[in-house]
Amino acid sequence: MKFEPFLIENLRIEDLISDGRGLARHEDRVIMIKNAIPEDVIHAWVYKKQKKYFEAEVKEIISPSSKRTTAQCEHFGICGGCKLQYLNYDTQLQFKQKQVEDAILRIGKLQPKTVLPIQGSEKTFFYRNKLEFSFSSFAWKNDKNAPDEWNALGFHVPNFWDKVVNIEKCYLQNELVNKIRNAIRLYALENGLTFYNPREQKGFLRNLLFRTTEFTHQLMVGLILGDSLPEKQLKLVQFITDRFPEITTFITIINSKKNDSYADLAWEVHKGEGYIYEFLEDKKFRISPLTFFQTNSLQALKLYQTIKSWISKPVEIIYDLYAGCGSIGIFVSDLAKKVVGIEYVPSAVIDAEHNLKINQLHHLEYFAGDMSKILTSEFIQKQGKPDVIITDPPRAGMDEKVVKRLLEIEAETIIYVSCNPSTQARDLQILAEKYVLEAIHPFDMFPHTHHVENLALLKLK
Numbered sequence: 119m120k121f122e123p124f125l126i127e128n129l130r131i132e133d134l135i136s137d138g139r140g141l142a143r144h145e146d147r148v149i150m151i152k153n154a155i156p157e158d159v160i161h162a163w164v165y166k167k168q169k170k171y172f173e174a175e176v177k178e179i180i181s182p183s184s185k186r187t188t189a190q191c192e193h194f195g196i197c198g199g200c201k202l203q204y205l206n207y208d209t210q211l212q213f214k215q216k217q218v219e220d221a222i223l224r225i226g227k228l229q230p231k232t233v234l235p236i237q238g239s240e241k242t243f244f245y246r247n248k249l250e251f252s253f254s255s256f257a258w259k260n261d262k263n264a265p266d267e268w269n270a271l272g273f274h275v276p277n278f279w280d281k282v283v284n285i286e287k288c289y290l291q292n293e294l295v296n297k298i299r300n301a302i303r304l305y306a307l308e309n310g311l312t313f314y315n316p317r318e319q320k321g322f323l324r325n326l327l328f329r330t331t332e333f334t335h336q337l338m339v340g341l342i343l344g345d346s347l348p349e350k351q352l353k354l355v356q357f358i359t360d361r362f363p364e365i366t367t368f369i370t371i372i373n374s375k376k377n378d379s380y381a382d383l384a385w386e387v388h389k390g391e392g393y394i395y396e397f398l399e400d401k402k403f404r405i406s407p408l409t410f411f412q413t414n415s416l417q418a419l420k421l422y423q424t425i426k427s428w429i430s431k432p433v434e435i436i437y438d439l440y441a442g443c444g445s446i447g448i449f450v451s452d453l454a455k456k457v458v459g460i461e462y463v464p465s466a467v468i469d470a471e472h473n474l475k476i477n478q479l480h481h482l483e484y485f486a487g488d489m490s491k492i493l494t495s496e497f498i499q500k501q502g503k504p505d506v507i508i509t510d511p512p513r514a515g516m517d518e519k520v521v522k523r524l525l526e527i528e529a530e531t532i533i534y535v536s537c538n539p540s541t542q543a544r545d546l547q548i549l550a551e552k553y554v555l556e557a558i559h560p561f562d563m564f565p566h567t568h569h570v571e572n573l574a575l576l577k578l579k
């Protein structure tokens with residue numbers, strides 16, 4: 119039977135679900151509502167039926183929740199970022215804390231000995247050290263009658279693969295980045311440079327990357343171009359680097375592929391070294407245009423400090439699994455005689471090895487490859503049994519084979535860093551066969567989003 123959208127009046131929101139939507143019940147139905155928060159009373163427009171619940175949007179707020187606040191950003195609601203801006207920050211933190219605790223209890227079926235309160239972010243705006251904007255010849259338009267084609271530089275609009283909302287001011291990175299981005303857009307318009315046409319897959323200007331540092335105040339600008347037009351490229355780079363001497367390094371990448379990913383492409387350096395450098399306490403890190411580095415540097419520092427405090431005393435061997443450019447292993451390396459890192463992406467391992475050199479560290483070694491293939495019993499025999507394992511997998515969590523391997527290794531301590539409480543809880547449940555969950559400590563790395571990071575401390579029974 120065809121679903122007919124319908125209105126529910128005076129619906130009271132009870133809770134928030136993990137993707138940030140409000141949850142309410144009406145008769146025997148569960149309803150998920152975009153942009154609604156606990157204690158709101160709303161008229162809801164139910165537009166979709168899923169197997170177990172209905173999806174709705176706010177038609178009218180009848181009585182706003184006391185947890186509501188005004189979103190700062192003028193692009194809020196259209197741009198896909200910072201979706202929880204209308205929720206006051208304390209409530210965002212409570213929501214994230216509950217999300218982690220629920221996952222550990224519901225999915226992991228575990229009760230941690232200690233549940234630490236979430237570490238809120240010192241900066242709730244301007245906290246990101248990496249942002250990527252897109253050029254598009256199809257701007258999002260608020261006015262339906264506006265011409266379809268208009269050049270925009272900003273973020274993709276959710277559910278519209280070809281539409282980009284033009285961003286005048288983004289609250290995620292400092293004001294200088296806003297100025298540079300707007301200057302590039304203006305220069306491009308005045309000089310007739312083409313913005314990427316995602317439907318025809320052609321155009322000169324494609325993406326714009328900014329990487330900043332918190333403690334060394336460096337700035338990388340990366341321009342990703344759909345075409346090689348050396349003269350136009352040089353003039354644009356010259357204009358921007360002359361106007362903004364604060365730019366530490368400027369690189370360009372030519373991406374004439376059909377997809378936007380440029381992780382496999384070479385870059386050309388026009389100013390500086392093509393790298394920027396960040397300090398976390400006394401350790402220095404080189405960041406290339408493609409290196410993974412925790413996106414909120416101030417929070418990363420607190421996270422790493424907590425990991426270090428959980429190791430607490432000098433040990434023989436630490437394993438740093440899913441090591442990226444080696445940042446966690448290097449940060450805690452003073453506590454170990456030997457650190458062994460494993461990471462999938464070869465260029466990240468090259469970065470990690472470079473970071474060893476610039477920190478004059480000789481007791482760390484990195485191995486490139488898939489975790490389940492590298493972390494074998496022969497490998498462990500050769501490298502030595504670790505006292506501490508730090509594991510920081512991607513959102514999908516660890517492969518079951520890897521979790522089972524951790525059970526075989528029987529390290530005294532495991533510290534599990536996760537950006538997805540559900541997959542972490544799943545893995546912790548398997549580890550519970552031999553480990554006690556001593557503590558969990560959520561961290562808010564991404565204010566105004568539903569994302570949460572969680573640290574878990576496990577001790578061998």
Ligand SMILES: C[S@@+](CC[C@H](N)C(=O)[O-])C[C@H]1O[C@@H](n2cnc3c(N)ncnc32)[C@H](O)[C@@H]1O
Nearest residue numbers: 412440441442445461462463488489510511512
């Ligand atoms: C969340 S990041 C952690 C990076 C690092 N620990 C840090 O704090 O900067 C996860 C890392 O796991 C790596 N990775 C993903 N799948 C992997 C696999 N199967 N084997 C080894 N490393 C993998 C990714 O390349 C990425 O660098």
